[in-house]
Amino acid sequence: MAENTTRGHMHPISSFIREANRIFFDMGFAFAEGPLLESEHYNFDALNFEKDHPARDMQDTFFIKDEPGYLLRTHTSPVQVRYMEAQIKKGIQPPYRIVVPGKVFRNEATDMGHEAEFFHIEALAVDTDITLAHLKGTLAQFFSGMFKGTQVEVRFRPSFFPFTEPSVEVDMRITGENAPEKLRDKWMEMGGAGMVHPNVLRNAGVDPEKYQGFAFGFGIDRLAMLRWGIDDVRLMHSADLRFINQF
């Protein structure tokens, strides 16, 4: 039994983040992060969520007791505003390119497909000339990197998020011999994306008359489940080596 003298195993989410960060780093995206216990300001207000609007219902939020205005972030998007704000404070104008992998929370009952805590990966690119076509191009490059040796197609469908306009849902399809059989030739939902809403740029101190950008946010757990054929999202936080030691 020589197992323990050999290498331990990396959590599949960590492997995914390592690989995604590498792809984005090569495209000029810096790894950025923000707090998990976030303010309502960054999680909602600065992202153009109107108060008392049904859009806030889309996110079932954990609020912190006796700390009004604080919550567990429901997405990685607050980091968009935090990052841009910090750059402006340092006197650095766009171009900005960041990738934000990290933990997020939804206050819901857990089952095979849903977890209260899971991981998102967000990216933001802001410059004078960033377009929706660049979003498609960046996603194609990202997915091609994550599903190497396959042909990747990216498809948009209309959607709504308060912090992007236009907003789209992103679907991906992989084809070719190297595509895992279970995934081959099927459109898969990846997550939301769009062009950064001018109000979000303005809220972060960036001039929306001069700059524009794209952003997307996808669930990593779901992508990892697709990638490795994992059938139960709860395995991710199970700390069960019967699962982890397979990676």
Added chain:
Amino acid sequence: MKISRNWLGTFFDRSLPEAPALADALTFHAFEIESIENVRLTKSNIEDQILDVKVTPNRGHDCLSHRGIAKELAAILDLRMKPDALREATSLDHATDAVSVSIQRSDLCNRYIAGYMQGVKVGPSPDWLKSTLESIGQRPINNVVDATNFIMFNLGQPLHAFDASKLKIENGKLNIVVRNAKEKEKMVGLDDNEYILAKSMLIIADGNADAAIGIAGVKGGKPAGVSEATKDIIIESANFDGASVRKAAQALKLRTDASFRFEQGLSPELAAYGMHAVAVLIQMLAGGEIVGFADEYPFRTRRVLNPISLTLAKINAVLGTSLKDSDIADAFTRLDLPFKQNGDSFTVTPPFERLDLTIPEDLIEEVARIVGYDKIPTTPLSSLDSARGKPHVNPNFAAAERVREEMMGKGYSEVFTSVFAEKGERVVANKADGTRPYLRSTLVPHLKDAYEKNKHNKDLLGLMDVRIFEIGTVWKGRTEIMMLGTADKSGVKEIPLKPVEADSYEDHPLSTTERYQPFSKYPFIVRDIALWTPQGTEPVEVLDAIRREAGTLLVRSEKFDEFKKGGKTSFAFHLVLQSFEKTLTDAEANAVMEKVNTAVKEKGWEVR
């Protein structure tokens, strides 16, 4: 929202494509479709297809109706609609003094129209109306109530009918008041439930009797409800503040088709179209005479939506396209958005119900989805100016990556455990499942649990001992910090993760696993076997023979001992047996071992 294909058909002269084609059109140009259902209504034997359309929150203003979805389809498929009810002039100039309306909270009620009708004959609705409502899962009640529901699902304006004879007349007048509820004011709803209201809630009251007859935008009251005996009615077509309706509906746990629509924020202009349409329909179905309308509309003049200007260049600059001005004009025309074009410049004046259109980007989205997102090219980002150098390396991530490698090098595997704990310094106020509401202030307890749990599986995992680590967030001393925790046979420890300043990330390996294999959740049994073999026998030869015989119950087998004596070699193997279907019994494990023993003996090997 349920949308009937037959119902949609009433908005067009020509027949519509089949439901799957409509679903596709909506999916790629407007809204997600949750399901398509084929229905046959039992009484009428009418066949229909029902689309469950997930209208996005920005389009709740104008698309929560068959008219709204028909309008979308007309734009997407470039179909000609019959004249649009919301584009025709409506007149409610048949004013009446028999009803007075007073709005005490004009900030929460932008408009209230009371339509007074006398001499209606309440009775069952005609078959077409019954089956139309049934097709979208609504229960027909009577012709007056059904008419109000039909117009709501048709045009999007919630409506309500009161029995006017149940309201008090003073000085020859009915008096409708829109006011806040009194503290603990009670009202029995049409659903026979008694609701205890709060001061913050807006209600409709019979002003002469000072009694609540409806919770604004949410539910009508039982006392003034329409019954078979009703002859005179007051129809309400009003506009209530979305946030106020939403709060009341939430507090009363009473989400209705009306409250759902008001929550989105509706145009007060719509109220007039709703009133006009329902009055005409009720007259058709139940006869009676329209006495007149009392239209209280405090800020009428503010209601025009601002024109939005944008250029072709701006549209292409956001979308990354090379659309022509004719493409833009075509999209606006199909969407029925009034616009003026001056060369490459466009000025759109949104129709009253399109409250979602306020900035140029909103119109760019309209163009994009009508043109089609498949027309957006795939353009790689250009390389960043080399003067800016490579992206900044995140010190926390660099540290986590380095530590991860170190730990794995020492045989530790990485786990993630929950941030929710039994104890901690900060606590979640509204945890859905009610358990472990605290945010952890240490990684230790969960890591200890994980260690204990995995320890039982070490034979199954083929480990001498269990070693795990976690890089995770804790909340301690009012700050959020990243910790490295480890658990092994010597105990559980944690230390803060120290940031690492670097110019680039180290080139660490990735997981090479192709596919995850589901594992059995049942307990396993370990059996050892030791045997003598002639010198020169390879262990793999023996293992192969064992594996062949043990079959699928053998989930792990490995050699743990080997020595030579007297020209023979002794091998010893761990065999881990486990079933995917059930807990394996000792007897079943013994049976497997007997088969294995027999097989190896046949090979001439001697079991020790």
